[in-house]
Amino acid sequence: RDVLGSRGLGDVYKRQSILYEMGLITSIEYQDMIHRGAIGDCCSHFLNKNGDVFDETMDARVVGPSLETIKKIPNKMLVVSGKKKAAVIHAALKGGLADSLYIDAPTAEELLKKQF
8 A cells, every 4th residue: 555654744934944944945935935825835845725736836846746646645644743733734634635644632632723
């Protein structure tokens, strides 16, 4: 069975993206993405609130499987911790990027409190 365990789920507010840290996007681009509604990233793909690619041009810089390829994997487990990641967890689930979710209790409570 094909399984994807996603370790690369992050919100844009808690930390800078690895793409930013590596110098692949500028500070101006990063702040612009946040201003335009990027809520986080999954496997280096920035997501909108629906779990879709936030910006096709920016997404073309990603080296790795596309979100469409990830969605086709039959068993996708998302392993995440951190209450600030509730919005990006919701987006990833809504976008079909995970079939199973493994999170800590505080993050689960935060996710259940949110009305998306």
